[in-house]
Amino acid sequence: MKDGMNSRILLDCAKNRILASSPVFRRQQFLIRCVRGSIDHQSQPRSRGMQTLMSLEVHSVGLIRAITPPLDPTRHKGQAGNIAVIGGCREYTGAPYFAAISALKIGADLSHVFCTKDAAPVIKSYSPELIVHPVLEESYSVKEECKKSVASKVLAEVDKWMERFDCLVVGPGLGRDPFLLDCVSEIMRHARQSNIPIVIDGDGLFLVTNNLDLVTGYALAVLTPNVNEYKRLVQKVLNSEVNDIDAPQELLSLANQIGGVTILRKGNSDLISDGDTVKSVSVYGSPRRCGGQGDILSGSVAVFLSWARQHISAADLNSNLSCKNPTVLGCIAGSTILRKAASLAFSNKKRSTVTGDIIECLGKSLEDICPGS
Amino acid sequence: MKDGMNSRILLDCAKNRILASSPVFRRQQFLIRCVRGSIDHQSQPRSRGMQTLMSLEVHSVGLIRAITPPLDPTRHKGQAGNIAVIGGCREYTGAPYFAAISALKIGADLSHVFCTKDAAPVIKSYSPELIVHPVLEESYSVKEECKKSVASKVLAEVDKWMERFDCLVVGPGLGRDPFLLDCVSEIMRHARQSNIPIVIDGDGLFLVTNNLDLVTGYALAVLTPNVNEYKRLVQKVLNSEVNDIDAPQELLSLANQIGGVTILRKGNSDLISDGDTVKSVSVYGSPRRCGGQGDILSGSVAVFLSWARQHISAADLNSNLSCKNPTVLGCIAGSTILRKAASLAFSNKKRSTVTGDIIECLGKSLEDICPGS
Structure with missing residues (x-):
């Protein structure tokens, strides 16, 4: 999340064909395929699907932080699952x-x-x-x-x-x-x-x-x-x-x-x-x-x-x-x-x-x- | 023991709430809970329990040094246990x-x-x-x-x-x-x-x-x-x-x-x-x-x-x-x-x-x- 992935998603892949052999470009393509395949509704513009994806990524970090129990020495064996x-x-x-x-x-x-x-x-x-x-x-x-x-x-x-x-x-x-x-x-x-x-x-x-x-x-x-x-x-x-x-x-x-x-x-x-x-x-x-x-x-x-x-x-x-x-x-x-x-x-x-x-x-x-x- | 743990125990936790998110502070709290939970007698002041704890910590290092056998090349298999x-x-x-x-x-x-x-x-x-x-x-x-x-x-x-x-x-x-x-x-x-x-x-x-x-x-x-x-x-x-x-x-x-x-x-x-x-x-x-x-x-x-x-x-x-x-x-x-x-x-x-x-x-x-x- 922190490595600028979001901004990479937003690059226009059509303009980057010359980079087709680079790992960065392949990663972009992969992410765009993700977005196209599973998030976009036919009736929605593509950018909306991307926004949904990005906002969810932020939530997943926040919710992991919220639900992960504190490492508290007073807890007993079994309490963490x-x-x-x-x-x-x-x-x-x-x-x-x-x-x-x-x-x-x-x-x-x-x-x-x-x-x-x-x-x-x-x-x-x-x-x-x-x-x-x-x-x-x-x-x-x-x-x-x-x-x-x-x-x-x-x-x-x-x-x-x-x-x-x-x-x-x-x-x-x-x-x-x-x-x-x-x-x-x-x-x-x-x-x-x-x-x-x-x-x-x-x-x-x-x-x-x-x-x-x-x-x-x-x-x-x-x-x-x-x-x-x-x-x-x-x-x-x-x-x-x-x-x-x-x-x-x-x-x-x-x-x-x-x-x-x-x-x-x-x-x-x-x-x-x-x-x-x-x-x-x-x-x-x-x-x-x-x-x-x-x-x-x-x-x-x-x-x-x-x-x-x-x-x-x-x-x-x-x-x-x-x-x-x-x-x-x-x-x-x-x-x-x-x-x-x-x-x-x-x-x-x-x-x-x-x-x-x-x-x-x-x-x-x-x-x-x-x-x- | 060598890392100043004893001195940390003695910090006044009430004055350190601003440090609540630091590992050092949480460790202090844990040690103080240990002392409160298991060492102090109800009739004893808390500081006495802490002193008991600290004196024991010193002993545990000393006694481990005392009882651990020397690594002596003349000893035979089995002598170390x-x-x-x-x-x-x-x-x-x-x-x-x-x-x-x-x-x-x-x-x-x-x-x-x-x-x-x-x-x-x-x-x-x-x-x-x-x-x-x-x-x-x-x-x-x-x-x-x-x-x-x-x-x-x-x-x-x-x-x-x-x-x-x-x-x-x-x-x-x-x-x-x-x-x-x-x-x-x-x-x-x-x-x-x-x-x-x-x-x-x-x-x-x-x-x-x-x-x-x-x-x-x-x-x-x-x-x-x-x-x-x-x-x-x-x-x-x-x-x-x-x-x-x-x-x-x-x-x-x-x-x-x-x-x-x-x-x-x-x-x-x-x-x-x-x-x-x-x-x-x-x-x-x-x-x-x-x-x-x-x-x-x-x-x-x-x-x-x-x-x-x-x-x-x-x-x-x-x-x-x-x-x-x-x-x-x-x-x-x-x-x-x-x-x-x-x-x-x-x-x-x-x-x-x-x-x-x-x-x-x-x-x-x-x-x-x-x-x-």
Whole structure:
């Protein structure tokens, strides 16, 4: 924000074709594409879309500062966030690790993973910082006649911890095993009964798209679809194809149709709606598209959502924030931090940037916005 | 200590409100809260509590210098400490690793972990520096009719090593499986028979609170409860609720009631008592409350306790230390080093500090106090 990005956006790209080979020019083009693709309404002049974008960028910094809790020595372990990721199976182990470690690196005190027995030793070995529970089961390891009792046991294992969590992240590396997804559906129902926010990504979105009742009308649910996941969601809920011309309106309708859940539509610009309002985050990130960045996002959104909820609860009606929905605030903050971290990592590692490099930049990204004492 | 902290404590905070946003001022406030919360008796003027605190800070540096063994090329492997952590089960693997690696990083020569068979490969994978014994068993893997023989085998495996250990740490990541806890109770009884000090944390405190006879009257036992663990201990032993107004007196009574064990009550200031004396450590640490710092503390206390015992034994009556109880000395030194390391790590990593970052600062923290040759 401070580096004059805004002024660069306003340059007339047509007059700068001679600069086509420069990184600055390519960045301009990228930002202008963001603006064209996701913000502009057909009926609005382009400059208005740019203004919307720029004013939002300012807000994202202000709101991150508002919701990030003070680093106060009188606070106890857990008060800055206790996050649980539901994911990790025989096939996938990186995704739940990325989500859970991101939560810690942003500033949560505790980060859990609930995964299958095969996945647990691997996820544990990535980092001793995570608390990894080997409790989920896939169909191949459960006899038909045992499914009911195994499902009860899985649920009981998660329920023991449920009340302690500030937010669940459901989906990173979850896989699509039907028995496992049935268990996870029950976990989501219990979380909902306890009013625990749920961020849903990856295979969690596959589950939810086919079982919309799991989230319909639950204001503390956040869906974070990528292009394909969004397409399936639109087809299922709006019974239509994605309309990029009027993306904000479509997203608003979609969130509305699912009863006011919050949707973060990932793209060049991230678009966020709870069915009531639409926000956009287009802070410059990175052109590197290495897998795993969506997992960082889900962990980040979970932490900021928890902080936003605490902030709003503590501030009551005194908060200066124009938006009072913690899920929307969490999405804006999470998206902003990921983009800043991706940008930082890319400036160091360029084309060889991997997801772990971005995670290592999360701390500095937040520190730049919101310096700790 | 060298950076003028004492003089900062003495500043009048009321006159410095204009500095409220500065880190120095917030640190002052924190130190003053420590003093108010834990040291002052209601009947004493505040300045006396501050003096107590400051005089203790000086002692903690002096005593660390006194008990830390010289780095003498003529010494053999093991003479600087051989520590064993009893902990690590299917669910928890990070905690025993943190405790055991902290012991090594402070300067112990050898660090062992005795854990379950599931946990061993994971803990081994965190670091090749540790000696990890996969000997404990949880109920789910032992048939009822085999329990007696399995328990004997577990005990024999630990007994083979027992005499070599300078201190046990019982509890980090131990879990609460009844069969496993029965075996660990026996291990503690054997350690006690051999006069081996035992530092008890985490699930070890759950075990001990429900089986006080394991430590009652054992002067080489150290309990390191956090807020909740302390609460349960007070309820069980003193049959009352925690009284924060007269915390030092309560701690003294508690340690006395358990027959002179040493208790390190973790908090903004750590309070330490063996039933005879009360000490406090309030060196500035870090406002970050990431899980795992208690595990570092237990490993640190184990090393310093071993060193203090060696020092007192060698110095006989010639030691200049006013306190001659190695468990109290170990607690003061362990608490001081953890706090200094946490402060160092936080100054580098701020809000994204995790437990591993603190462990990496243990060496420098000790070096600052007690430079090696």
